[in-house]
Amino acid sequence: MRRVSSVLAVAAVLLIVGLCAALLLLFGYDGPAAHAGAPYLDRAARDTGAANLVAGIVFDYRFYDTLFEILVFGVAVLGVRFALAQEAPSATAEPIPESRIVRISADLLFGPILLLGAYLILHGHLSPGGGFAGGTVAGTGLLLCAVALGADRVAAFLHEGLLERLEWLILFAILFVALLPTLLGLAPLTGLLPRGVVGRPASAGPVLLLNVLVGAKVFIGAWAVIYAFSRHRGEI
Amino acid sequence: MIARTSLLLLLPIVAAFALTRRRRITAVIGMATFSLLLSGVYLLLYAPDVAVTEAAIGAALVTFIYVLAIRRTGRLVVVGDEAPGLLEREGERIIGLEHAILTGFAKHLGLDLVVHFLPSAEARAVLRRGEADLAAGGIVARHLEEGLRASSGFLETAFFDVAGPGPHGAEAGPPPSPTYFVDVLDAVREGRQLTATFDLARFLALSRLDLSRYRVRRLPGTEQYVFALQESNTELARRLEAFLLDLRASGRLETLRARYIQ
Amino acid sequence: MPGLDGVTIAIVLLGIGLLGLVLRRDLVMKLLSLGVVDASVILCLIALGARRQGAPPILQPSAAAPYVDPLPQALVLSAIVINFALVALALVFVMLLVERYHTTDPERIEREIAAEEEER
Numbered sequence: 001m002r003r004v005s006s007v008l009a010v011a012a013v014l015l016i017v018g019l020c021a022a023l024l025l026l027f028g029y030d031g032p033a034a035h036a037g038a039p040y041l042d043r044a045a046r047d048t049g050a051a052n053l054v055a056g057i058v059f060d061y062r063f064y065d066t067l068f069e070i071l072v073f074g075v076a077v078l079g080v081r082f083a084l085a086q087e088a089p090s091a092t093a094e095p096i097p098e099s100r101i102v103r104i105s106a107d108l109l110f111g112p113i114l115l116l117g118a119y120l121i122l123h124g125h126l127s128p129g130g131g132f133a134g135g136t137v138a139g140t141g142l143l144l145c146a147v148a149l150g151a152d153r154v155a156a157f158l159h160e161g162l163l164e165r166l167e168w169l170i171l172f173a174i175l176f177v178a179l180l181p182t183l184l185g186l187a188p189l190t191g192l193l194p195r196g197v198v199g200r201p202a203s204a205g206p207v208l209l210l211n212v213l214v215g216a217k218v219f220i221g222a223w224a225v226i227y228a229f230s231r232h233r234g235e236i
Numbered sequence: 237m238i239a240r241t242s243l244l245l246l247l248p249i250v251a252a253f254a255l256t257r258r259r260r261i262t263a264v265i266g267m268a269t270f271s272l273l274l275s276g277v278y279l280l281l282y283a284p285d286v287a288v289t290e291a292a293i294g295a296a297l298v299t300f301i302y303v304l305a306i307r308r309t310g311r312l313v314v315v316g317d318e319a320p321g322l323l324e325r326e327g328e329r330i331i332g333l334e335h336a337i338l339t340g341f342a343k344h345l346g347l348d349l350v351v352h353f354l355p356s357a358e359a360r361a362v363l364r365r366g367e368a369d370l371a372a373g374g375i376v377a378r379h380l381e382e383g384l385r386a387s388s389g390f391l392e393t394a395f396f397d398v399a400g401p402g403p404h405g406a407e408a409g410p411p412p413s414p415t416y417f418v419d420v421l422d423a424v425r426e427g428r429q430l431t432a433t434f435d436l437a438r439f440l441a442l443s444r445l446d447l448s449r450y451r452v453r454r455l456p457g458t459e460q461y462v463f464a465l466q467e468s469n470t471e472l473a474r475r476l477e478a479f480l481l482d483l484r485a486s487g488r489l490e491t492l493r494a495r496y497i498q
Numbered sequence: 499m500p501g502l503d504g505v506t507i508a509i510v511l512l513g514i515g516l517l518g519l520v521l522r523r524d525l526v527m528k529l530l531s532l533g534v535v536d537a538s539v540i541l542c543l544i545a546l547g548a549r550r551q552g553a554p555p556i557l558q559p560s561a562a563a564p565y566v567d568p569l570p571q572a573l574v575l576s577a578i579v580i581n582f583a584l585v586a587l588a589l590v591f592v593m594l595l596v597e598r599y600h601t602t603d604p605e606r607i608e609r610e611i612a613a614e615e616e617e618r
Contacts, residue, residue: 009520017513024505024542037547037567041555044568053555053565054285057572069576076583083590120288127556128284132579136292143300218579222297225586229304232593244507247541248514251534255518260526267530274537281504281548282566284556286540286574293582298533305589306526327614328598353601416606 049195050125050204059207077221084228106148113141121215125204131211135218151230167220240280260306268299312347315359316373318417320441323373333496334372371464383467389460393436397453504545511538525592525602543570
């Protein structure tokens with residue numbers, strides 16, 4: 001019985017994949033979607049002030065989408081924290097004694113990793129990176145610290161309660177920044193700050209501001225997930 | 237161009253490798269490699285933003301949460317099939333003689349007890365691979381293969397052959413693929429073809445059903461129920477022996493036996 | 499057609515991921531397969547926008563080559579981070595399920611749930 005259902009499942013999968021392949025190869029290359037990005041190439045730099053066209057699209061032209069994606073991220077992190085809070089933390093076993101190599105390299109690397117994260121966030125409108133990548137990199141730096149020192153020590157240092165409130169504060173700040181221009185009669189969602197000269201570090205006002213806010217949110221969210229998982233499943 | 241094609245060709249190979257592993261931790265590490273390769277491919281497809289994001293997320297964070305989810309530290313992992321009276325589920329709880337012993341042992345070691353139910357043969361395979369600490373559920377030393385050792389026994393058992401239904405002298409059915417004991421119970425309820433040997437605890441449960449269409453034969457001799465551990469896990473074996481000795485000496489084993497086995 | 503190599507590999511990965519999702523009997527492995535399917539979709543989108551000799555869509559004074567389509571990259575950028583959050587959430591549910599039913603076999607979990615429903 002299991003054999004028959006496996007064969008049927010494989011056949012169904014192959015059918016689906018074949019269908020996708022056919023549709024893509026037939027219609028994906030010449031349809032209207034294929035050249036959807038062309039208008040952005042000409043006008044994006046002037047309109048948004050960002051040298052990084054992708055960042056310009058994400059945080060200016062299509063910020064509405066990004067807003068909801070940030071919401072989804074926040075809700076998922078909230079769900080993780082909430083669901084795991086119901087379970088009692090695991091019995092406190094001895095934390096694994098970390099080797100000197102891990103501890104020393106954590107000492108050496110933590111600063112540069114945070115710096116890299118900050119750079120990615122602050123220069124997201126000029127070079128590849130942005131809030132999402134920078135926030136994650138910074139979160140990974142915290143992860144390294146947690147591996148070397150133990151999650152509980154790092155959490156004590158960071159004051160979990162404060163972080164939680166900060167996360168919601170950042171979310172409200174993002175919403176505020178998004179709604180304020182509409183209320184003030186400026187261009188909706190991103191009309192708040194000046195665009196500046198393309199290519200300067202202080203350009204693309206809305207993109208820069210939103211990069212910082214989103215980076216902070218992703219950073220806190222990533223740490224929340226890491227901490228919730230490590231508390232529930234034993235020491236790091 | 238060459239670099240892009242070769243990286244792209246590596247992707248399905250690594251993905252197929254990762255998804256066909258038996259040990260979960262190997263699959264997770266495979267997926268971390270896959271993420272890293274993918275990030276390189278994104279770079280070569282002129283998408284540096286996406287490459288940086290994928291590298292940061294796929295290689296570090298996702299791997300980390302998977303590793304934590306399948307991590308076993310702080311827990312005593314026991315695998316085995318259900319055996320009525322020894323290790324069985326009752327609603328949300330697990331009860332039985334073996335479970336009582338194991339709970340005490342885990343508490344003694346300062347660990348959480350985690351029980352996973354798998355068919356017996358699979359449970360022993362998992363134990364041999366090192367993904368579990370102990371195997372339980374009505375195991376007898378005779379069944380243990382290479383690389384596993386048995387603890388000392390804690391309860392006597394006999395063995396019963398059950399075969400049928402069908403005319404006497406008919407061909408025995410094909411050997412059953414690894415199944416859970418509950419599947420066997422269902423098979424007997426429906427009167428399906430069955431050929432197997434059962435220990436006392438399982439046979440008692442079976443005998444409550446209608447076995448009139450099956451041939452039942454008691455095999456001579458008695459054995460001891462044991463726990464199985466890995467051959468190389470001498471430390472755990474030593475502590476388990478000490479714990480069992482203690483149980484016997486204090487008489488707690490008798491009390492537990494009386495409570496769970498009538 | 500530019501980016502065709504990426505698109506074909508993406509389709510192959512889709513097949514591998516879906517097969518893994520359907521054939522593996524372990525919840526954690528199913529989640530990993532879902533991750534492969536995610537990756538295949540993202541790869542396909544990026545590859546569709548690529549050119550043979552393109553340049554990343556970052557404005558540079560010396561435009562060496564025509565810029566690659568920035569729109570798919572923008573769509574996909576936040577999708578990667580969201581996928582991580584959703585995988586974390588899914589993994590939490592898997593852990594809770596495993597804790598409650600003591601097995602990672604989804605068919606067995608379904609049977610247990612059906613049995614519980616009957617009792618009620």
